[in-house]
Amino acid sequence: MGLQEIQKKIKDAFEVFDHESNDTVDVREIGTIIRSLGCCPSEGELHDLIAEVEEEEPTGYIRLEKFLPMMVKVLLERRYRPIPEDLLLQAFEVLDAAKEGFLTKEELMKYMTEEGEPFTQEEMEEMLSAALDPETNTIQYRDYLAMMVIDEN
């Protein structure tokens, strides 16, 4: 993709969240914007990116002027690449201590809301709504991942 096209793509995503049409977005939406552009920074990495583009005296808003060059670099350098499917599967397998091929609802909830970069209540509920098999009350993670891959394409 040429530079111009990358810039347009970033601007388009930014615009969606620019509710005032004044080339600024609420800092709380930056994570969503960056992720929607195909990058997968962790919360910690996101924090650092925001620090790069924030004003000297943080206003709660991020300007396109500052965001654009940073984001172009991120995309050109192919940083924060999305996680490949097999790695994801391995991650689930790590959590599956009993190696049974599934996680119980409690197990998943514990990890997601207590470990790593914890989910909010809302995020947890949303994930469960698609991932939980209501009959067994478990997360059949292989099936779940397979479904997600199809959904995304």
Place this chain on the structure above:
Amino acid sequence: MGCNSSIQYEDRKSEKGMKAAVLIQNWYRCYKARLELRRLQAMNIFESIEYADEQDQLQLANFFSFMLENYTPNNKETSESLSQLFINTRKRKLDPETFIRNINVPDTYYGPRLKFPLTFSDVILLIDAFKENQILHARYVLQLLQEVKKVLQQLPNIVPVSSTVSKELTVCGDIHGKLDDLFLIFYKNGLPSGNNRYIFNGDFVDRGQNSMEVLMVLFSFLLVYPNDVYLNRGNHEDYLMNMRYGFTKEIMQKYKEHGGKILRSLEDVYTWLPIGTIIDEKILVIHGGISENTDLNILKQIKRNKMKSVLMPPITCSRIDLKHGHHDLPLSSISAIDQLSKIEWDQMVNILWSDPRSKKGCHPNTSRGGGCYFGPDVTNNILTKFALKMIIRSHECKPEGYDVCHDGKIVTVFSASNYYEEGSNRGAYIKLSQDNIPRFFQYQSNHLTQGKTLHERVDIVESAAFKILGERMISQKSSLIKAFQKYDPNNTGKISVSDWAKAAEEVLELSLPWLSLCPRLVKVIENGYVLYKMGFKDMPIVKAPQVAKSGMVETLVRYRSDLKIIFNIIDKDQSGLISMEEFRAMWKLFSSHYNIDIEDAYVDQLANSMDLNKDGSIDFNEFLTAFDVVHRLDRNSIKSQN
């Protein structure tokens, strides 16, 4: 040593677990972000197209003026019917009260039988009936409308409200026929009563399936609690808007025999709705917004019932007299008495149609084609000038159901959840406490999206958005192809994605992220090129009659809503038929005004094919339905623009 290594092992294990958790959380958040972007983009599409539609609607107003100046029909009757649109001197054979009383309600009718004056229990009966999907008999509808008109006529243009400690005051925004949302508000916030006052800020009807029921409920509460329920006029409380946006259709479907009378009664009742409310002389509640010229003193004085429809702007007599000097047209009898002055007209249109924006100043509202965009400086000036603290308005759909801008001085409240599609947005209402600080309450009537995952919900919103975008595109197909070809001088059949995006924006005049939309709408081949002649993905089809040429088909698809309105107006006895001559004369005007380049012979051919009875009249509803757009994925339905 043994202990140490087992601790180390535990540490490594929990570290692995933590890393795995982070990975999964990270992945999930990225997935969610992509869905959120798609959802917001879909909303953007809906909004752009909705406003573009409104713009078309307002352009129709220009056409009517043009029509009046240039329409030279051969018979006096037709010219009279045209002028009657503007004078509204329909003569009734019976006086309305007698007429209504003579409408018979059959014994087989099990719905509510209202007695006037209405009581609270009548309203409860009505609500229960509507929950059972019953339809209120036309006789009661007409009686109710009659009574409501009497109440409304007593009210000033801007109704003053004083907040008191003992009484709660709630402000609701656009409802647009969503009875579920109205009931949800009543459930959460209580029914209107002496102690529980409500202001409904316009746009009660159109788009939703239960505009009639919403209106009946609101009107009956108004009758029972005239001092505690306030209804402001919105831009959809307009009989011509209703023709395009669905309420007229709903009425004709639910009330086959008396639908026409109900429509005429509504036409009138709408004009008596107050323009706004003012709370404690500090908070102005109006449907749309303001302009730099907004003057409450003018607004308080005008005869608000003279504004029949935003599509009927005031016409000046002298211009017409000159043109038709030798005709004995009753148009010359249109005097200043029956119309608003241009200044008064503009004041009202701005109140009903304007939108706040962050850009300073006052600019024409190009998305909607009427009213203006007003900046924070305009807000400050008007608030200062009239000693106001805040303006509460509606008119724009907001994802959270409400929005605050201009430094807290402009508050938007929108009460129709899932407005564009299931899952598109929340609805909200405002409660004002004694200190007049607004508190916001949100909800989403999720009766159909319950049990659907986030992904499914976004899919629903998105596919609906793409459907209507597709409709727009096929109605401009030839202009689009021409524009694409400009970027393909060697006629290779392909252009780059960015050229495609430029052309699409130019032709469709919708400012959308065309670059990202491109792969969803057309087939993109390697190297980022588009085979533009191959047509659009999941392209909707039009089952037009064989005799119609493709250019004509496109035009009729694009303008069918406008034509429907025009035909309805010409058809004064609402028989559904217009004469061939009327059709031809009107088409000539329409095509010259809108610069449509289609040979008269084709139009004739088409009209003749539509004259099924060979009696010289055209059933225009049938005619227009032929140009409705069908989506391949809709199996049995014909999706019309309503």
